[in-house]
Every structure is written in C-alpha cells, then in structure tokens.
Amino acid sequence: MASDGREAFYHGTDTQGRAIRRPMSPHLDVYRFRLSMALSIGNRMAGVASSLGAGLAVAWLAALAQGPRAFSRAQRVATHPLGRLVFLGWGVATTYHFVASIRHLIWDSGARFDKKEIDEDGRRSVFVTAGLCVSLATAFVALSRFRSKGTRA
C-alpha cells in the first residue's frame, strides 16, 4: 500500500501490548449488489475503454493520411477477427458512456435523483444501450458488405 496520511491512524497494539497494524473497517464488501453500482463502475470503465479506442481510431486516421500501403496494413488489422472484436468493444463502450453521460448531465441539473427514478433510469439505460449497439452494429455490417460487394462486381 502506498504511503499515505491515513497510515498514521493504523498503528495499534494487541492484548499482549505488541505493535500491530489495526484492521480496517469493512466498507466495499458489506454492500448488497445493486444495478446502480455496476452501471456506475461500468461507465468509468467504458470511459477508459472509449479513450483507448479513440487512440486506435486516430492511429487509423494517421495510416489513412500516410499512404495506400500504411492504410492497407491498418485495414488488415482492423478487419482481422480480433480487430473487429476491438472495434465492436470500442463501439459498445462509447455507446454506453454516451447514454450514461446523458444521465449524468440530468443529475447535474438536479433531477432524477430519487431512488426509484435512479433504478428506473438505470434499467432504461441498459435497454437503450443494447438497442443502439445492436442496430448500429447491424447497420455498419450491412452497409460495408453491400458496398464492398458493389466495388468487386
């Protein structure tokens, strides 16, 4: 554990008088699982994943600017099954982060803070994210198949 001002409060002695590190009160593990906590940590992880994916997207743009050879190399990576999985993951992360951000901006205005409203909106955000992901992914795959067929013919 990193050295930290709180460390000063963890010095104690046991019944024999020996110096010990005092136990920490239980905190994270005493809570029952709730959807809201998964959605909150999920939004944070989605934000980090979305940033990493954006880095890859800019690398792709750099390859596009570089020349035909760099671009075909980038496309080989992007259309590899693993590349497609990463692209899908980036899309899902960004979509969820987008939906959760709307909730956050609503919260910042002071609305939808009741427990019932938070639960309702949480469930809605899961359905909206799933719906958006499925329809966008379908549209992307259908459009790219349709167009690449057109150029080959």
Add this chain to the structure above:
Amino acid sequence: MNRLSDMRTPLARAKGLGGLADGAEHWTAERVSAALLGPLTIWGVAQLLRLAGRDRKSILVWAGRVQNAAPLGLLIALTGRHAQLGLEVVASDYSRGWRRFGLRLIIRLSTLLFVALGFASLARILITRPKEGQS
C-alpha cells in the same frame, strides 16, 4: 485559481490533496466537453455509417472536404480534452503522491499526442487530397 475560493489549508494545497488541485474548473470542463461531444459523436457515428465499406480514395475525398474536416478536427480536439479530464479523475481516485503525479503526466502527454497526431493526419489529408472529380 482564485485563492479566496480555495477552501483547503495551505498544507493540503501544497500536498496536492483534493481534486487534482483545481476541483471545480476540472469538473465544469468535463461537463462542457461532454455536452459539446454529444452532437459531434452523433455526427461521427453517422459519418462512420456513411463511409463503411468505402475504399481509401473515397474516404480521402470525404475527409478533404472542409465541412467534414472541421467537425472531425473539433471531434479529435474535444475527445482528447475530455479523455484527459476523465482519465485524470480515475487516476486521482486510485493513486497518491508520486504515482498520481506520474500518471497525470502520462495522461497529459498521451492525450496531447493524440490530438497532435489527429491534427497532423488531417492536415496531411487536406494538403494531399485527391481532386473530387477524379474519385
């Protein structure tokens, strides 16, 4: 930062405790960049669908148009800024002291590099773009 609005003790400020030494501005900048990214992201997704399955030349023609290059540049800049702010919040929640300082430095440099690479690529595309008629 306005010293009158800083509620921390001088010691706490010197130790860099609190929201990365500038809490409120950081928080506001995160929301403002998020709100601006909303419409830009929708635009970006629409363009992605428009370009899906196209060859390099048609993508270059698309990116070479000012009405596409301008929002794309803005999208890159705001994504870099918003990623920097968000990653800093995450890093400052799970790290302290030198580790926090180091992570902050890495986040700042890499998001700056992200924007620089995006702008340089966009500039190169705009300079070397193929003529629209030839596509």
